[in-house]
Amino acid sequence: xxxxxxxxxxxxxxxxxxxxxxxxxAVIEADDEIDSINQEIEDAATELIALQAPVATDLRMVIxxxxxxxxMERMGDLAxxxxxxxxxxxxxxxxxxQVQDEFREMAQIADRMGAKMAEVLASxxxxxxxxxxxxxxxxxxxxxxxxxxxxxxAPGPVNQAVxxxxxxxxxxxxxxxxxxxxxxxxxxxIGERSDAS
Amino acid sequence: xxxxxxxxxxxxxxxxxxxxxxxxxAVIEADDEIDSINQEIEDAATELIALQAPVATDLRMVIxxxxxxxxMERMGDLAxxxxxxxxxxxxxxxxxxQVQDEFREMAQIADRMGAKMAEVLASxxxxxxxxxxxxxxxxxxxxxxxxxxxxxxAPGPVNQAVxxxxxxxxxxxxxxxxxxxxxxxxxxxIGERSDAS
Numbered sequence: 007x008x009x010x011x012x013x014x015x016x017x018x019x020x021x022x023x024x025x026x027x028x029x030x031x032a033v034i035e036a037d038d039e040i041d042s043i044n045q046e047i048e049d050a051a052t053e054l055i056a057l058q059a060p061v062a063t064d065l066r067m068v069i070x071x072x073x074x075x076x077x078m079e080r081m082g083d084l085a086x087x088x089x090x091x092x093x094x095x096x097x098x099x100x101x102x103x104q105v106q107d108e109f110r111e112m113a114q115i116a117d118r119m120g121a122k123m124a125e126v127l128a129s130x131x132x133x134x135x136x137x138x139x140x141x142x143x144x145x146x147x148x149x150x151x152x153x154x155x156x157x158x159x160a161p162g163p164v165n166q167a168v169x170x171x172x173x174x175x176x177x178x179x180x181x182x183x184x185x186x187x188x189x190x191x192x193x194x195x196i197g198e199r200s201d202a203s
Numbered sequence: 204x205x206x207x208x209x210x211x212x213x214x215x216x217x218x219x220x221x222x223x224x225x226x227x228x229a230v231i232e233a234d235d236e237i238d239s240i241n242q243e244i245e246d247a248a249t250e251l252i253a254l255q256a257p258v259a260t261d262l263r264m265v266i267x268x269x270x271x272x273x274x275m276e277r278m279g280d281l282a283x284x285x286x287x288x289x290x291x292x293x294x295x296x297x298x299x300x301q302v303q304d305e306f307r308e309m310a311q312i313a314d315r316m317g318a319k320m321a322e323v324l325a326s327x328x329x330x331x332x333x334x335x336x337x338x339x340x341x342x343x344x345x346x347x348x349x350x351x352x353x354x355x356x357a358p359g360p361v362n363q364a365v366x367x368x369x370x371x372x373x374x375x376x377x378x379x380x381x382x383x384x385x386x387x388x389x390x391x392x393i394g395e396r397s398d399a400s
Contacts, residue, residue, distance in 0.1 A: 048270075051266075052266055055252060055262060056258045056259070056262055059256050062253070065252060065253055069245065069248075069252075072269075073245075073269075156361060157361060157365065161360075161361040162361075163358075164358040164359075164361065165354050167361045167365060168354065168364060168368045171364070172369075172372065175369065
């Protein structure tokens with residue numbers, strides 16, 4: 007699920023930055039699969055609890071797995087929103103030239119964070135999970151910078167401002183979700199809770 | 204939790220529509236409480252599963268309670284975002300006059316949906332849960348209308364467009380979350396699953 011979600015966001019970014027309609031369609035279709043996997047995880051976790059009655063750490067892990075799946079389901083939704091915006095503006099680019107560089111870097115950070123999330127889920131590497139916060143700080147800085155440019159001296163047309171405002175938010179939220187997954191893994195491994203949800 | 208979240212959104216709307224700074228502050232502070240309640244629900248549910256080993260419908264209900272709590276936690280976040288926008292623009296109003304009526308109605312619908320959600324959670328009234336979809340349709344129509352006005356003949360300044368775009372989305376997302384809670388209650392009561400997440 008984490009690999010599929012990361013791949014969706016990567017393709018959504020490509021669809022957005024290269025005005026690639028086919029990639030946008032592929033991402034929009036993939037969202038159903040993410041929703042199904044989320045449902046399967048809930049069903050499997052419910053069955054596991056009913057049949058094996060896990061307790062303590064094991065139970066905490068099963069419940070966390072469900073929460074993480076729900077978070078990733080929302081990440082898939084955000085990738086889909088990015089792809090839908092790209093499709094709506096096709097063959098034009100939804101990103102105006104003034105903020106191209108910022109969105110290109112946000113896309114790179116989202117990729118990197120998605121890859122780290124998949125690795126953290128597989129390895130339970132707490133140091134790597136903590137590193138994710140730094141990526142998120144950079145994402146937040148870019149988010150603010152895009153807003154500054156948008157509100158700066160050379161405002162573009164309002165329809166562009168609407169797209170850029172939402173796209174900017176989608177990337178920022180995507181990164182927040184990765185942070186919440188990372189915090190949950192940290193909590194599972196060392197029992198330290200920090201706003202995981 | 205559902206009453207507190209509904210009250211937060213109601214106050215956030217008042218803060219927004221009446222440029223009321225004190226109400227905005229109250230909502231922003233209340234969000235911590237929502238986050239704590241969400242955590243308490245997860246802890247209580249985990250303990251309940253560990254100690255009482257519920258199965259079948261009981262287990263499904265406990266797991267749904269956790270999911271619903273997470274959804275409501277996000278609704279609290281959205282109320283907080285509305286309140287923060289109101290505070291940021293204070294003493295000005297964040298909502299320009301062209302879309303005042305639409306936001307006033309969106310606020311009313313959000314109130315009504317929040318109240319119905321609380322009632323559905325208490326009563327498990329499936330008919331009332333289904334009614335929530337109609338409110339959501341009206342919210343979606345208003346969401347589109349605000350976008351149309353924003354992109355219409357008399358576009359305002361870009362900073363207003365940014366605020367309105369995000370606020371418009373916050374209300375639409377809030378309504379979507381109420382729908383997801385309602386669907387989960389329907390699923391619990393009659394075992395029919397329809398995109399609840």
